[in-house]
Amino acid sequence: MIVKGLSRQILVAMASVTVAAGFLVFFGTYLAFTVLFYFSPWAEDTDDWLTGFDFIILAVLIFIALIVAALASVRLARRILEPLESLAKSARRIKDGDLSARATPGDHSLGETALLVEDFNAMAQRLQDMASDMTLWNATIAHELRTPLTILKGRLQGMIDGVFVPDEKSLHALVAQVDSLARLVEDLRTVTLADSGHLDLRLQPVRLKNEIERLVEMLDKDLKQEGFDLRLALSDVLVSVDAMRIRQVLLALLTNARRYAMRGVIEISLRVEHDQAILCVADEGPGLAPDIAFTAFEPFRRGGESGSLEKGGNGLGLSVVRAIVEAHGGKVRYAQSDKGGALFEIILAKPLS
Structure with missing residues:
Protein backbone atom coordinates (compact mmCIF):
# COMPACT_ATOMS: atom_id res chain seq x y z
CA MET A 1 0.00 0.00 0.00
CA ILE A 2 2.82 2.40 0.87
CA VAL A 3 4.70 1.57 -2.35
CA LYS A 4 1.60 2.07 -4.54
CA GLY A 5 0.85 5.35 -2.81
CA LEU A 6 4.41 6.53 -3.30
CA SER A 7 4.36 5.52 -6.98
CA ARG A 8 1.08 7.33 -7.58
CA GLN A 9 2.30 10.46 -5.84
CA ILE A 10 5.55 10.61 -7.81
CA LEU A 11 3.84 9.91 -11.18
CA VAL A 12 1.10 12.47 -10.53
CA ALA A 13 3.65 15.04 -9.40
CA MET A 14 5.87 14.58 -12.44
CA ALA A 15 2.92 14.56 -14.84
CA SER A 16 1.58 17.75 -13.25
CA VAL A 17 4.94 19.44 -13.56
CA THR A 18 5.18 18.39 -17.22
CA VAL A 19 1.69 19.70 -18.07
CA ALA A 20 2.30 22.92 -16.19
CA ALA A 21 5.59 23.38 -18.02
CA GLY A 22 3.81 22.88 -21.36
CA PHE A 23 1.15 25.47 -20.62
CA LEU A 24 3.77 27.85 -19.31
CA VAL A 25 5.79 27.54 -22.52
CA PHE A 26 2.69 28.02 -24.71
CA PHE A 27 1.22 31.04 -22.97
CA GLY A 28 4.63 32.44 -22.14
CA THR A 29 5.61 32.38 -25.80
CA TYR A 30 2.36 34.09 -26.77
CA LEU A 31 2.79 36.75 -24.12
CA ALA A 32 6.42 37.35 -25.08
CA PHE A 33 5.55 37.85 -28.76
CA THR A 34 2.68 40.15 -27.81
CA VAL A 35 4.97 42.34 -25.72
CA LEU A 36 7.61 42.41 -28.45
CA PHE A 37 5.03 43.30 -31.09
CA TYR A 38 3.36 46.13 -29.28
CA PHE A 39 6.49 47.71 -27.81
CA SER A 40 8.93 47.25 -30.68
CA PRO A 41 9.86 50.39 -32.77
CA TRP A 42 8.66 48.83 -36.01
CA ALA A 43 5.32 47.58 -34.67
CA GLU A 44 3.37 50.45 -36.36
CA ASP A 45 5.00 49.93 -39.76
CA THR A 46 4.14 46.26 -40.21
CA ASP A 47 0.99 44.28 -40.34
CA ASP A 48 2.83 41.01 -39.98
CA TRP A 49 2.04 39.19 -36.77
CA LEU A 50 1.32 35.66 -35.66
CA THR A 51 -1.54 34.28 -37.66
CA GLY A 52 -3.92 31.55 -36.64
CA PHE A 53 -1.88 29.06 -38.63
CA ASP A 54 1.23 30.12 -36.71
CA PHE A 55 -0.57 29.47 -33.44
CA ILE A 56 -1.60 26.00 -34.65
CA ILE A 57 1.99 25.13 -35.57
CA LEU A 58 3.20 26.44 -32.21
CA ALA A 59 0.55 24.45 -30.37
CA VAL A 60 1.42 21.25 -32.27
CA LEU A 61 5.12 21.65 -31.52
CA ILE A 62 4.44 22.30 -27.85
CA PHE A 63 2.07 19.31 -27.74
CA ILE A 64 4.78 17.06 -29.22
CA ALA A 65 7.29 18.42 -26.72
CA LEU A 66 4.76 17.80 -23.98
CA ILE A 67 4.36 14.16 -25.00
CA VAL A 68 8.14 13.65 -25.15
CA ALA A 69 8.54 15.30 -21.76
CA ALA A 70 5.74 13.14 -20.29
CA LEU A 71 7.31 9.92 -21.60
CA ALA A 72 10.72 10.97 -20.26
CA SER A 73 9.13 11.84 -16.92
CA VAL A 74 7.38 8.48 -16.65
CA ARG A 75 10.55 6.62 -17.54
CA LEU A 76 12.58 8.64 -15.04
CA ALA A 77 9.92 8.07 -12.39
CA ARG A 78 10.09 4.32 -12.95
CA ARG A 79 13.88 4.34 -12.65
CA ILE A 80 13.56 6.21 -9.36
CA LEU A 81 10.70 4.09 -8.09
CA GLU A 82 12.18 0.64 -8.73
CA PRO A 83 14.88 0.88 -6.02
CA LEU A 84 12.51 2.77 -3.71
CA GLU A 85 9.83 0.09 -4.07
CA SER A 86 12.44 -2.60 -3.39
CA LEU A 87 13.62 -0.58 -0.39
CA ALA A 88 10.08 -0.28 1.00
CA LYS A 89 9.36 -4.00 0.55
CA SER A 90 12.65 -4.97 2.22
CA ALA A 91 11.99 -2.58 5.10
CA ARG A 92 8.60 -4.21 5.71
CA ARG A 93 10.18 -7.70 5.63
CA ILE A 94 12.81 -6.63 8.16
CA LYS A 95 10.04 -5.12 10.32
CA ASP A 96 8.33 -8.53 10.23
CA GLY A 97 11.52 -10.23 11.41
CA ASP A 98 13.15 -11.32 8.14
CA LEU A 99 16.64 -9.86 8.56
CA SER A 100 17.84 -11.50 5.35
CA ALA A 101 15.80 -9.06 3.22
CA ARG A 102 17.85 -6.90 0.87
CA ALA A 103 16.88 -4.11 -1.54
CA THR A 104 17.87 -3.97 -5.22
CA PRO A 105 19.86 -0.86 -6.19
CA GLY A 106 18.49 -0.78 -9.75
CA ASP A 107 20.07 1.77 -12.07
CA HIS A 108 23.42 2.81 -10.57
CA SER A 109 23.40 6.02 -12.64
CA LEU A 110 21.03 7.42 -10.02
CA GLY A 111 23.87 7.91 -7.58
CA GLU A 112 22.04 9.06 -4.47
CA THR A 113 19.31 6.43 -4.78
CA ALA A 114 21.86 3.64 -5.30
CA LEU A 115 23.87 4.86 -2.31
CA LEU A 116 20.68 4.93 -0.21
CA VAL A 117 19.94 1.30 -1.12
CA GLU A 118 23.54 0.24 -0.47
CA ASP A 119 23.48 1.93 2.96
CA PHE A 120 20.18 0.22 3.74
CA ASN A 121 21.61 -3.18 2.75
CA ALA A 122 24.71 -2.54 4.88
CA MET A 123 22.47 -1.65 7.82
CA ALA A 124 20.39 -4.80 7.28
CA GLN A 125 23.53 -6.94 7.10
CA ARG A 126 24.81 -5.42 10.33
CA LEU A 127 21.47 -6.08 12.04
CA GLN A 128 21.59 -9.69 10.86
CA ASP A 129 25.16 -10.11 12.07
CA MET A 130 24.29 -8.58 15.45
CA ALA A 131 21.29 -10.90 15.82
CA SER A 132 23.44 -13.91 14.93
CA ASP A 133 26.15 -12.82 17.37
CA MET A 134 23.58 -12.30 20.11
CA THR A 135 22.16 -15.78 19.55
CA LEU A 136 25.64 -17.28 19.62
CA TRP A 137 26.57 -15.32 22.75
CA ASN A 138 23.42 -16.41 24.59
CA ALA A 139 23.99 -20.06 23.70
CA THR A 140 27.69 -19.95 24.56
CA ILE A 141 27.22 -18.10 27.84
CA ALA A 142 24.56 -20.60 28.86
CA HIS A 143 26.98 -23.42 28.01
CA GLU A 144 29.79 -21.81 29.99
CA LEU A 145 27.62 -21.20 33.04
CA ARG A 146 26.06 -24.65 33.03
CA THR A 147 29.19 -26.60 34.01
CA PRO A 148 30.19 -24.70 37.19
CA LEU A 149 26.53 -24.28 38.23
CA THR A 150 25.90 -27.99 37.80
CA ILE A 151 28.97 -28.83 39.89
CA LEU A 152 27.97 -26.35 42.59
CA LYS A 153 24.43 -27.65 42.75
CA GLY A 154 25.52 -31.28 42.79
CA ARG A 155 28.11 -30.76 45.55
CA LEU A 156 25.82 -28.67 47.72
CA GLN A 157 22.96 -31.12 47.30
CA GLY A 158 25.33 -33.97 48.15
CA MET A 159 26.40 -32.18 51.34
CA ILE A 160 22.75 -31.65 52.29
CA ASP A 161 21.98 -35.34 51.68
CA GLY A 162 25.08 -36.42 53.59
CA VAL A 163 26.79 -37.94 50.54
CA PHE A 164 29.71 -35.50 50.75
CA VAL A 165 31.40 -34.33 53.91
CA PRO A 166 31.72 -30.50 53.99
CA ASP A 167 35.44 -30.59 54.76
CA GLU A 168 38.06 -28.03 53.80
CA LYS A 169 38.94 -29.72 50.52
CA SER A 170 35.32 -29.80 49.34
CA LEU A 171 34.76 -26.18 50.28
CA HIS A 172 37.91 -25.11 48.40
CA ALA A 173 36.59 -26.95 45.33
CA LEU A 174 33.31 -25.05 45.59
CA VAL A 175 35.15 -21.75 45.96
CA ALA A 176 37.14 -22.61 42.82
CA GLN A 177 33.89 -23.02 40.88
CA VAL A 178 32.62 -19.71 42.23
CA ASP A 179 35.91 -18.08 41.16
CA SER A 180 35.40 -19.54 37.69
CA LEU A 181 31.94 -17.99 37.51
CA ALA A 182 33.22 -14.65 38.78
CA ARG A 183 36.03 -14.66 36.19
CA LEU A 184 33.57 -15.42 33.39
CA VAL A 185 31.25 -12.62 34.48
CA GLU A 186 34.12 -10.12 34.73
CA ASP A 187 35.48 -11.10 31.32
CA LEU A 188 32.03 -10.73 29.77
CA ARG A 189 31.65 -7.35 31.43
CA THR A 190 35.03 -6.16 30.12
CA VAL A 191 34.34 -7.26 26.53
CA THR A 192 30.81 -5.82 26.54
CA LEU A 193 31.89 -2.46 27.97
CA ALA A 194 34.74 -2.20 25.48
CA ASP A 195 32.48 -3.01 22.51
CA SER A 196 30.04 -0.31 23.61
CA GLY A 197 32.84 2.21 24.22
CA HIS A 198 32.16 2.45 27.96
CA LEU A 199 35.18 0.62 29.37
CA ASP A 200 36.46 2.75 32.23
CA LEU A 201 40.17 3.56 31.90
CA ARG A 202 42.25 5.48 34.41
CA LEU A 203 45.00 6.76 32.19
Whole structure:
Protein backbone atom coordinates (compact mmCIF):
# COMPACT_ATOMS: atom_id res chain seq x y z
CA MET A 1 0.00 0.00 0.00
CA ILE A 2 2.82 2.40 0.87
CA VAL A 3 4.70 1.57 -2.35
CA LYS A 4 1.60 2.07 -4.54
CA GLY A 5 0.85 5.35 -2.81
CA LEU A 6 4.41 6.53 -3.30
CA SER A 7 4.36 5.52 -6.98
CA ARG A 8 1.08 7.33 -7.58
CA GLN A 9 2.30 10.46 -5.84
CA ILE A 10 5.55 10.61 -7.81
CA LEU A 11 3.84 9.91 -11.18
CA VAL A 12 1.10 12.47 -10.53
CA ALA A 13 3.65 15.04 -9.40
CA MET A 14 5.87 14.58 -12.44
CA ALA A 15 2.92 14.56 -14.84
CA SER A 16 1.58 17.75 -13.25
CA VAL A 17 4.94 19.44 -13.56
CA THR A 18 5.18 18.39 -17.22
CA VAL A 19 1.69 19.70 -18.07
CA ALA A 20 2.30 22.92 -16.19
CA ALA A 21 5.59 23.38 -18.02
CA GLY A 22 3.81 22.88 -21.36
CA PHE A 23 1.15 25.47 -20.62
CA LEU A 24 3.77 27.85 -19.31
CA VAL A 25 5.79 27.54 -22.52
CA PHE A 26 2.69 28.02 -24.71
CA PHE A 27 1.22 31.04 -22.97
CA GLY A 28 4.63 32.44 -22.14
CA THR A 29 5.61 32.38 -25.80
CA TYR A 30 2.36 34.09 -26.77
CA LEU A 31 2.79 36.75 -24.12
CA ALA A 32 6.42 37.35 -25.08
CA PHE A 33 5.55 37.85 -28.76
CA THR A 34 2.68 40.15 -27.81
CA VAL A 35 4.97 42.34 -25.72
CA LEU A 36 7.61 42.41 -28.45
CA PHE A 37 5.03 43.30 -31.09
CA TYR A 38 3.36 46.13 -29.28
CA PHE A 39 6.49 47.71 -27.81
CA SER A 40 8.93 47.25 -30.68
CA PRO A 41 9.86 50.39 -32.77
CA TRP A 42 8.66 48.83 -36.01
CA ALA A 43 5.32 47.58 -34.67
CA GLU A 44 3.37 50.45 -36.36
CA ASP A 45 5.00 49.93 -39.76
CA THR A 46 4.14 46.26 -40.21
CA ASP A 47 0.99 44.28 -40.34
CA ASP A 48 2.83 41.01 -39.98
CA TRP A 49 2.04 39.19 -36.77
CA LEU A 50 1.32 35.66 -35.66
CA THR A 51 -1.54 34.28 -37.66
CA GLY A 52 -3.92 31.55 -36.64
CA PHE A 53 -1.88 29.06 -38.63
CA ASP A 54 1.23 30.12 -36.71
CA PHE A 55 -0.57 29.47 -33.44
CA ILE A 56 -1.60 26.00 -34.65
CA ILE A 57 1.99 25.13 -35.57
CA LEU A 58 3.20 26.44 -32.21
CA ALA A 59 0.55 24.45 -30.37
CA VAL A 60 1.42 21.25 -32.27
CA LEU A 61 5.12 21.65 -31.52
CA ILE A 62 4.44 22.30 -27.85
CA PHE A 63 2.07 19.31 -27.74
CA ILE A 64 4.78 17.06 -29.22
CA ALA A 65 7.29 18.42 -26.72
CA LEU A 66 4.76 17.80 -23.98
CA ILE A 67 4.36 14.16 -25.00
CA VAL A 68 8.14 13.65 -25.15
CA ALA A 69 8.54 15.30 -21.76
CA ALA A 70 5.74 13.14 -20.29
CA LEU A 71 7.31 9.92 -21.60
CA ALA A 72 10.72 10.97 -20.26
CA SER A 73 9.13 11.84 -16.92
CA VAL A 74 7.38 8.48 -16.65
CA ARG A 75 10.55 6.62 -17.54
CA LEU A 76 12.58 8.64 -15.04
CA ALA A 77 9.92 8.07 -12.39
CA ARG A 78 10.09 4.32 -12.95
CA ARG A 79 13.88 4.34 -12.65
CA ILE A 80 13.56 6.21 -9.36
CA LEU A 81 10.70 4.09 -8.09
CA GLU A 82 12.18 0.64 -8.73
CA PRO A 83 14.88 0.88 -6.02
CA LEU A 84 12.51 2.77 -3.71
CA GLU A 85 9.83 0.09 -4.07
CA SER A 86 12.44 -2.60 -3.39
CA LEU A 87 13.62 -0.58 -0.39
CA ALA A 88 10.08 -0.28 1.00
CA LYS A 89 9.36 -4.00 0.55
CA SER A 90 12.65 -4.97 2.22
CA ALA A 91 11.99 -2.58 5.10
CA ARG A 92 8.60 -4.21 5.71
CA ARG A 93 10.18 -7.70 5.63
CA ILE A 94 12.81 -6.63 8.16
CA LYS A 95 10.04 -5.12 10.32
CA ASP A 96 8.33 -8.53 10.23
CA GLY A 97 11.52 -10.23 11.41
CA ASP A 98 13.15 -11.32 8.14
CA LEU A 99 16.64 -9.86 8.56
CA SER A 100 17.84 -11.50 5.35
CA ALA A 101 15.80 -9.06 3.22
CA ARG A 102 17.85 -6.90 0.87
CA ALA A 103 16.88 -4.11 -1.54
CA THR A 104 17.87 -3.97 -5.22
CA PRO A 105 19.86 -0.86 -6.19
CA GLY A 106 18.49 -0.78 -9.75
CA ASP A 107 20.07 1.77 -12.07
CA HIS A 108 23.42 2.81 -10.57
CA SER A 109 23.40 6.02 -12.64
CA LEU A 110 21.03 7.42 -10.02
CA GLY A 111 23.87 7.91 -7.58
CA GLU A 112 22.04 9.06 -4.47
CA THR A 113 19.31 6.43 -4.78
CA ALA A 114 21.86 3.64 -5.30
CA LEU A 115 23.87 4.86 -2.31
CA LEU A 116 20.68 4.93 -0.21
CA VAL A 117 19.94 1.30 -1.12
CA GLU A 118 23.54 0.24 -0.47
CA ASP A 119 23.48 1.93 2.96
CA PHE A 120 20.18 0.22 3.74
CA ASN A 121 21.61 -3.18 2.75
CA ALA A 122 24.71 -2.54 4.88
CA MET A 123 22.47 -1.65 7.82
CA ALA A 124 20.39 -4.80 7.28
CA GLN A 125 23.53 -6.94 7.10
CA ARG A 126 24.81 -5.42 10.33
CA LEU A 127 21.47 -6.08 12.04
CA GLN A 128 21.59 -9.69 10.86
CA ASP A 129 25.16 -10.11 12.07
CA MET A 130 24.29 -8.58 15.45
CA ALA A 131 21.29 -10.90 15.82
CA SER A 132 23.44 -13.91 14.93
CA ASP A 133 26.15 -12.82 17.37
CA MET A 134 23.58 -12.30 20.11
CA THR A 135 22.16 -15.78 19.55
CA LEU A 136 25.64 -17.28 19.62
CA TRP A 137 26.57 -15.32 22.75
CA ASN A 138 23.42 -16.41 24.59
CA ALA A 139 23.99 -20.06 23.70
CA THR A 140 27.69 -19.95 24.56
CA ILE A 141 27.22 -18.10 27.84
CA ALA A 142 24.56 -20.60 28.86
CA HIS A 143 26.98 -23.42 28.01
CA GLU A 144 29.79 -21.81 29.99
CA LEU A 145 27.62 -21.20 33.04
CA ARG A 146 26.06 -24.65 33.03
CA THR A 147 29.19 -26.60 34.01
CA PRO A 148 30.19 -24.70 37.19
CA LEU A 149 26.53 -24.28 38.23
CA THR A 150 25.90 -27.99 37.80
CA ILE A 151 28.97 -28.83 39.89
CA LEU A 152 27.97 -26.35 42.59
CA LYS A 153 24.43 -27.65 42.75
CA GLY A 154 25.52 -31.28 42.79
CA ARG A 155 28.11 -30.76 45.55
CA LEU A 156 25.82 -28.67 47.72
CA GLN A 157 22.96 -31.12 47.30
CA GLY A 158 25.33 -33.97 48.15
CA MET A 159 26.40 -32.18 51.34
CA ILE A 160 22.75 -31.65 52.29
CA ASP A 161 21.98 -35.34 51.68
CA GLY A 162 25.08 -36.42 53.59
CA VAL A 163 26.79 -37.94 50.54
CA PHE A 164 29.71 -35.50 50.75
CA VAL A 165 31.40 -34.33 53.91
CA PRO A 166 31.72 -30.50 53.99
CA ASP A 167 35.44 -30.59 54.76
CA GLU A 168 38.06 -28.03 53.80
CA LYS A 169 38.94 -29.72 50.52
CA SER A 170 35.32 -29.80 49.34
CA LEU A 171 34.76 -26.18 50.28
CA HIS A 172 37.91 -25.11 48.40
CA ALA A 173 36.59 -26.95 45.33
CA LEU A 174 33.31 -25.05 45.59
CA VAL A 175 35.15 -21.75 45.96
CA ALA A 176 37.14 -22.61 42.82
CA GLN A 177 33.89 -23.02 40.88
CA VAL A 178 32.62 -19.71 42.23
CA ASP A 179 35.91 -18.08 41.16
CA SER A 180 35.40 -19.54 37.69
CA LEU A 181 31.94 -17.99 37.51
CA ALA A 182 33.22 -14.65 38.78
CA ARG A 183 36.03 -14.66 36.19
CA LEU A 184 33.57 -15.42 33.39
CA VAL A 185 31.25 -12.62 34.48
CA GLU A 186 34.12 -10.12 34.73
CA ASP A 187 35.48 -11.10 31.32
CA LEU A 188 32.03 -10.73 29.77
CA ARG A 189 31.65 -7.35 31.43
CA THR A 190 35.03 -6.16 30.12
CA VAL A 191 34.34 -7.26 26.53
CA THR A 192 30.81 -5.82 26.54
CA LEU A 193 31.89 -2.46 27.97
CA ALA A 194 34.74 -2.20 25.48
CA ASP A 195 32.48 -3.01 22.51
CA SER A 196 30.04 -0.31 23.61
CA GLY A 197 32.84 2.21 24.22
CA HIS A 198 32.16 2.45 27.96
CA LEU A 199 35.18 0.62 29.37
CA ASP A 200 36.46 2.75 32.23
CA LEU A 201 40.17 3.56 31.90
CA ARG A 202 42.25 5.48 34.41
CA LEU A 203 45.00 6.76 32.19
CA GLN A 204 48.19 8.03 33.75
CA PRO A 205 51.91 8.02 32.90
CA VAL A 206 53.21 4.50 33.65
CA ARG A 207 56.65 2.96 33.31
CA LEU A 208 55.67 -0.34 31.72
CA LYS A 209 58.99 -1.95 32.59
CA ASN A 210 58.31 -1.61 36.32
CA GLU A 211 54.73 -2.92 36.02
CA ILE A 212 55.85 -5.94 33.99
CA GLU A 213 58.66 -6.77 36.41
CA ARG A 214 56.29 -6.63 39.40
CA LEU A 215 53.80 -8.97 37.74
CA VAL A 216 56.51 -11.38 36.63
CA GLU A 217 57.91 -11.46 40.16
CA MET A 218 54.50 -12.63 41.42
CA LEU A 219 54.10 -15.35 38.78
CA ASP A 220 57.70 -16.53 38.35
CA LYS A 221 57.67 -19.16 41.10
CA ASP A 222 54.46 -20.85 39.95
CA LEU A 223 55.55 -20.81 36.31
CA LYS A 224 58.91 -22.36 37.15
CA GLN A 225 57.18 -25.16 39.04
CA GLU A 226 55.23 -25.92 35.85
CA GLY A 227 58.38 -25.95 33.71
CA PHE A 228 58.36 -22.43 32.28
CA ASP A 229 61.26 -20.00 32.27
CA LEU A 230 60.38 -16.30 32.00
CA ARG A 231 62.88 -14.13 30.14
CA LEU A 232 62.60 -10.35 29.95
CA ALA A 233 63.93 -7.89 27.39
CA LEU A 234 62.44 -4.60 28.49
CA SER A 235 63.17 -1.03 27.48
CA ASP A 236 62.36 1.76 29.89
CA VAL A 237 59.21 3.21 28.30
CA LEU A 238 56.81 5.78 29.75
CA VAL A 239 53.28 5.45 28.33
CA SER A 240 49.88 6.90 29.27
CA VAL A 241 47.86 3.76 30.11
CA ASP A 242 45.67 2.19 32.77
CA ALA A 243 48.25 0.17 34.70
CA MET A 244 45.72 -2.28 36.13
CA ARG A 245 44.24 -3.03 32.70
CA ILE A 246 47.67 -3.54 31.13
CA ARG A 247 48.54 -5.98 33.93
CA GLN A 248 45.27 -7.75 33.13
CA VAL A 249 46.32 -8.01 29.48
CA LEU A 250 49.74 -9.41 30.32
CA LEU A 251 48.28 -11.84 32.86
CA ALA A 252 45.79 -13.12 30.24
CA LEU A 253 48.59 -13.72 27.72
CA LEU A 254 50.78 -15.49 30.30
CA THR A 255 47.82 -17.60 31.42
CA ASN A 256 47.15 -18.50 27.80
CA ALA A 257 50.77 -19.60 27.34
CA ARG A 258 50.67 -21.48 30.65
CA ARG A 259 47.68 -23.51 29.50
CA TYR A 260 48.55 -24.27 25.92
CA ALA A 261 52.28 -23.78 25.28
CA MET A 262 54.95 -26.43 25.57
CA ARG A 263 57.14 -26.23 28.66
CA GLY A 264 60.07 -23.95 27.95
CA VAL A 265 60.86 -20.27 27.62
CA ILE A 266 58.26 -17.52 27.65
CA GLU A 267 59.84 -14.28 26.50
CA ILE A 268 58.38 -10.87 27.33
CA SER A 269 59.85 -7.93 25.43
CA LEU A 270 59.14 -4.22 25.38
CA ARG A 271 60.59 -1.83 22.83
CA VAL A 272 59.93 1.46 21.06
CA GLU A 273 59.54 1.30 17.31
CA HIS A 274 58.23 4.00 14.95
CA ASP A 275 57.15 6.13 17.91
CA GLN A 276 55.09 3.27 19.35
CA ALA A 277 55.51 1.12 22.43
CA ILE A 278 55.39 -2.56 21.46
CA LEU A 279 54.88 -5.25 24.09
CA CYS A 280 55.42 -8.86 22.97
CA VAL A 281 54.80 -12.23 24.62
CA ALA A 282 56.26 -15.25 22.82
CA ASP A 283 56.40 -18.95 23.69
CA GLU A 284 58.00 -22.02 22.13
CA GLY A 285 54.94 -23.59 20.59
CA PRO A 286 52.84 -25.07 19.28
CA GLY A 287 51.10 -21.75 18.54
CA LEU A 288 47.57 -21.32 17.29
CA ALA A 289 46.01 -23.71 14.83
CA PRO A 290 45.62 -22.27 11.31
CA ASP A 291 41.82 -22.54 11.53
CA ILE A 292 41.63 -20.05 14.41
CA ALA A 293 44.71 -17.88 13.86
CA PHE A 294 42.70 -15.13 12.13
CA THR A 295 39.76 -15.25 14.55
CA ALA A 296 41.61 -15.92 17.80
CA PHE A 297 40.49 -12.62 19.34
CA GLU A 298 36.80 -13.28 18.77
CA PRO A 299 34.77 -14.18 21.90
CA PHE A 300 34.50 -17.89 22.74
CA ARG A 301 36.77 -18.86 19.85
CA ARG A 302 38.46 -22.21 20.47
CA GLY A 303 40.63 -24.55 18.49
CA GLY A 304 38.59 -27.57 19.51
CA GLU A 305 35.21 -28.38 20.93
CA SER A 306 36.28 -28.41 24.54
CA GLY A 307 40.01 -27.72 24.59
CA SER A 308 39.91 -24.66 26.73
CA LEU A 309 37.22 -26.06 28.93
CA GLU A 310 39.44 -28.98 29.86
CA LYS A 311 42.27 -26.61 30.71
CA GLY A 312 40.19 -24.13 32.68
CA GLY A 313 39.63 -21.47 30.01
CA ASN A 314 36.36 -19.85 29.06
CA GLY A 315 37.25 -18.71 25.54
CA LEU A 316 37.32 -15.02 26.45
CA GLY A 317 40.97 -14.45 27.40
CA LEU A 318 42.18 -13.12 24.05
CA SER A 319 38.92 -11.21 23.55
CA VAL A 320 39.60 -9.39 26.81
CA VAL A 321 43.13 -8.63 25.60
CA ARG A 322 41.86 -7.12 22.36
CA ALA A 323 39.10 -5.17 24.13
CA ILE A 324 41.48 -3.54 26.60
CA VAL A 325 44.19 -2.77 24.03
CA GLU A 326 41.72 -1.24 21.56
CA ALA A 327 40.17 0.80 24.38
CA HIS A 328 43.65 2.32 24.80
CA GLY A 329 43.69 3.18 21.10
CA GLY A 330 46.19 0.40 20.36
CA LYS A 331 46.24 -2.81 18.36
CA VAL A 332 46.97 -6.45 19.11
CA ARG A 333 48.01 -9.05 16.57
CA TYR A 334 49.15 -12.64 16.44
CA ALA A 335 52.10 -14.08 14.56
CA GLN A 336 54.31 -17.14 14.75
CA SER A 337 57.45 -16.70 16.78
CA ASP A 338 60.95 -17.56 15.55
CA LYS A 339 60.75 -20.80 17.56
CA GLY A 340 57.44 -21.84 16.03
CA GLY A 341 55.31 -20.74 18.96
CA ALA A 342 52.73 -18.04 19.50
CA LEU A 343 53.78 -14.39 19.38
CA PHE A 344 51.29 -11.81 20.63
CA GLU A 345 52.26 -8.25 19.80
CA ILE A 346 50.57 -5.32 21.55
CA ILE A 347 51.05 -1.92 19.94
CA LEU A 348 50.30 0.98 22.25
CA ALA A 349 50.18 4.74 21.81
CA LYS A 350 53.20 6.96 21.32
CA PRO A 351 55.44 6.89 24.39
CA LEU A 352 55.68 10.01 26.54
CA SER A 353 58.94 11.91 26.37
